[in-house]
Amino acid sequence: MGGKSTMIAGAPPATPKATVVADGNSPPPTPPSTGTVVAPPADELASGGTMISSGDAGVPAVVPVQASAPVATDLIGQTLLGRYKVIKKLGEGGMGTVYLGEHATIGKTFAIKVLSHEFAHKDDLRERFLQEARAASMISQENVVEITDFGDTPNGSVFFIMEFLKGEDLSDTVKDQGRLPWARVQPIMLQICRALAAAHDAGIIHRDMKPENCYRIKRGKNEDFIKVLDFGIAKVTSEEEGEGKGLTRTGMIFGTPEYMSPEQAQGAKPDHRVDVYAVGVILYELLTGRVPFTADTFMGILTKHMFEVPEAPSAVVPDAGIPPEVEAIILKAMQKDRELRFADMREMAAAIEAVGSGAAAVGYVNENIARPSTGEMAFTGGRPTPAPGTVPPIAGPYEEERKSNKGIVIGMIAAAALVAAGVGAFIAFGEDKDAVATEDPAEDPAAVAKAPEVEEPEVEEPEIEEPEKVKEIAVGTETVNYHITTSDPDGNPIEASILDPRDNGSYGKTNTAEGVDVEKSSDALPLVLKAQGFDPLQIEIYPERDKNFEYKLVPTKKAPTKKVSSTKKKADTKPAEKKVEPKPQEETKTKPPRRVSPDLKDPFGARGG
Numbered sequence: 001m002g003g004k005s006t007m008i009a010g011a012p013p014a015t016p017k018a019t020v021v022a023d024g025n026s027p028p029p030t031p032p033s034t035g036t037v038v039a040p041p042a043d044e045l046a047s048g049g050t051m052i053s054s055g056d057a058g059v060p061a062v063v064p065v066q067a068s069a070p071v072a073t074d075l076i077g078q079t080l081l082g083r084y085k086v087i088k089k090l091g092e093g094g095m096g097t098v099y100l101g102e103h104a105t106i107g108k109t110f111a112i113k114v115l116s117h118e119f120a121h122k123d124d125l126r127e128r129f130l131q132e133a134r135a136a137s138m139i140s141q142e143n144v145v146e147i148t149d150f151g152d153t154p155n156g157s158v159f160f161i162m163e164f165l166k167g168e169d170l171s172d173t174v175k176d177q178g179r180l181p182w183a184r185v186q187p188i189m190l191q192i193c194r195a196l197a198a199a200h201d202a203g204i205i206h207r208d209m210k211p212e213n214c215y216r217i218k219r220g221k222n223e224d225f226i227k228v229l230d231f232g233i234a235k236v237t238s239e240e241e242g243e244g245k246g247l248t249r250t251g252m253i254f255g256t257p258e259y260m261s262p263e264q265a266q267g268a269k270p271d272h273r274v275d276v277y278a279v280g281v282i283l284y285e286l287l288t289g290r291v292p293f294t295a296d297t298f299m300g301i302l303t304k305h306m307f308e309v310p311e312a313p314s315a316v317v318p319d320a321g322i323p324p325e326v327e328a329i330i331l332k333a334m335q336k337d338r339e340l341r342f343a344d345m346r347e348m349a350a351a352i353e354a355v356g357s358g359a360a361a362v363g364y365v366n367e368n369i370a371r372p373s374t375g376e377m378a379f380t381g382g383r384p385t386p387a388p389g390t391v392p393p394i395a396g397p398y399e400e401e402r403k404s405n406k407g408i409v410i411g412m413i414a415a416a417a418l419v420a421a422g423v424g425a426f427i428a429f430g431e432d433k434d435a436v437a438t439e440d441p442a443e444d445p446a447a448v449a450k451a452p453e454v455e456e457p458e459v460e461e462p463e464i465e466e467p468e469k470v471k472e473i474a475v476g477t478e479t480v481n482y483h484i485t486t487s488d489p490d491g492n493p494i495e496a497s498i499l500d501p502r503d504n505g506s507y508g509k510t511n512t513a514e515g516v517d518v519e520k521s522s523d524a525l526p527l528v529l530k531a532q533g534f535d536p537l538q539i540e541i542y543p544e545r546d547k548n549f550e551y552k553l554v555p556t557k558k559a560p561t562k563k564v565s566s567t568k569k570k571a572d573t574k575p576a577e578k579k580v581e582p583k584p585q586e587e588t589k590t591k592p593p594r595r596v597s598p599d600l601k602d603p604f605g606a607r608g609g
């Protein structure tokens, strides 16, 4: 829809914003600057993070693949399944063509999405296509496009039948009308939240939420009735528990860069909070008229999602009168650490609904991002810079990329490897997180920290060394091995303890030959690197495979005498953020019974129930 469409292997991008699918078998194409990305599992790209420096020599057989325009095997005039007459073409996406259809008996119009014939013989793409139908049909909610049937075309492809939507997508709305006022955006966003809440209830994560996938139709007097569609890369959680089973595996990168959460960009196991993030981006875009992060390349955008804090919407459009509570909602939804986002769509909907009711703004955390360094990559200041002789994580300007497809592949790999190596996603917490916008200064560590200092006699604060307890890993637990190297800013090795901040257990020390073992998991593991005389460094990693890391520790600033403020102390010992949420005003509506037109067979009866 709009300017962004799915693209599969083979040809130049049709639009500046398009889906890219990586399958590992095709030659590297020139990717569009933006669009949906499906990239390979991290471990197919690199192991141990070495791929970053492999440059042009070590390009693995995994490349982004693009779509050609679907083959126009004309179905117009034909009748599918003996009842759906194909009337005319409505549009084309990366996976196939959408036609207007009419039911032969009842005369009702439908949209028919047909998988492009060139992909029809590829089992995985065929299955992915049908998954869109299956996933959407499992969700019974008025704001989710209704899918009612599917079948084979006479020429061996597949199609599904969905309700015909007369309207336009939200991307076109913003293109035509510019940014929208909050009063109009609020009900639109509530509908999107409700659609996704229902999807999540059904165990489906959309993963590609963007304005293009929110269709605006007229229903009664409501000109802004929303239908969420395009569950083409949705993840059906219950189906894909097993590694390698189903259509997606942990480590695959799915989504459209402009709307992609940091964990999605890393190829980490997604959960419903990737949709929370994307909805935050959509809200940002509807109100400001632009997405928070743009760049000339996929990787430029993804890197910003991982490392940059979005510019406050009120700073982007100061004259738009965006309520501070709305800004807080956007920034909370877009927290890089998913734990800090709204827990689910209902919570987000409640906050959206509460705007203007006098409820206080939601709390969010100003995340300062600590970029790690590795043998291959050193990060300085605000932007990553490659170590000498290595490939930069962000490919150069688009024109530069166009000169060499390989460069793009490497850029892609570098970033995915960045991710694979766990390099790309280190988010420092603790002192770097200043809670803002919480309603109660007494409960708000940041507010407390900013409170006027109480003058007290200056005292030297003694450093208390707590004995470390060894982290116990149960016998039989699968582990991965980390070699973590720490040094001071001049590169001198500094030994640090590797601690789990949740229980202060110690995994061991940095700079050892044997490294440390941590429990293997696809979930984020917080760690603190602590050395005397240096600021503790909090990081978050995804312990999915053995990896090597390097960090520079920052010496603790030593004031000649330390002023201890009771209020400041309180701030330091409290968690970074105290969530203060408005009370939900109204629970998201309960699911209506599943809708299947009585005259049509229910193709997914067994699943949809």
Ligand SMILES: Nc1ncnc2c1ncn2[C@@H]1O[C@H](COP(=O)(O)OP(=O)(O)OP(=O)(O)O)[C@@H](O)[C@H]1O
Binding pocket: 001, 002, 004, 005, 006, 007, 019, 036, 090, 091, 092, 093, 094, 095, 096, 097, 098, 111, 113, 145, 162, 163, 164, 165, 166, 212, 230, 232
């Ligand atoms: N249910 C529908 N009713 C009316 N028109 C539709 C419907 N679904 C899709 N279309 C039209 O068909 C076009 C192609 O849709 P499709 O979902 O295949 O591609 P897309 O969303 O543009 O791209 P991609 O699938 O690559 O993300 C859309 O741009 C839209 O104009």
